[in-house]
Amino acid sequence: NAGVTQTPKFRILKIGQSMTLQCAQDMNHNYMYWYRQDPGMGLKLIYYSVGAGITDKGEVPNGYNVSRSTTEDFPLRLELAAPSQTSVYFCASSTGTWGYPNEQYFGPGTRLTVT
């Protein structure tokens, strides 16, 4: 199993550009998550999904969008990039019943710089 994969590993965006961060998992996990981690800080939840076709906002959703058309894939879309979105983005997945997620498996991260 590849586990959770993320592409790209690094990206530099200009202010106002848009991009999609890709995330895929091959463990048949129902839960998937997107987090951002600013330097020296903990993770903040952007969006999560409890299964294909179901997504919901986390703590910091503004400026981002997600979709989940398949169990495997959970892309994160950044529209009109701003310097405040400079961060490391982690995708994660887990098993669990609704409201009771199990341990999360994290991808390697995408380091995004907006200038």
Next chain:
Amino acid sequence: ELKVEQNPLFLSMQEGKNYTIYCNYSTTSDRLYWYRQDPGKSLESLFVLLSNGAVKQEGRLMASLDTKARLSTLHITAAVHDLSATYFCAVDRHNDMRFGAGTRLTVKP
């Protein structure tokens, strides 16, 4: 609003010593998690604590949960250099996952 506080934020230990990291949270939660992150790397799951009084141990690490006090502890026994990392606790309430700021642990010879 669910808030998660860890302390200390920085911890420098000598090898062979014991210490405890604390994780407080502000509202009732469904589950509590501990993760480890090495510098420049992703996060790795250590423990999931499901109920009041839960205790889990793996090697030199032991985690416990007191839901009445809204407190979890991560106890390190006889620290070794390989335990140097940042440790995060996270709390879930109805799928709202919140992480603490992390405890950066350095174990010195």
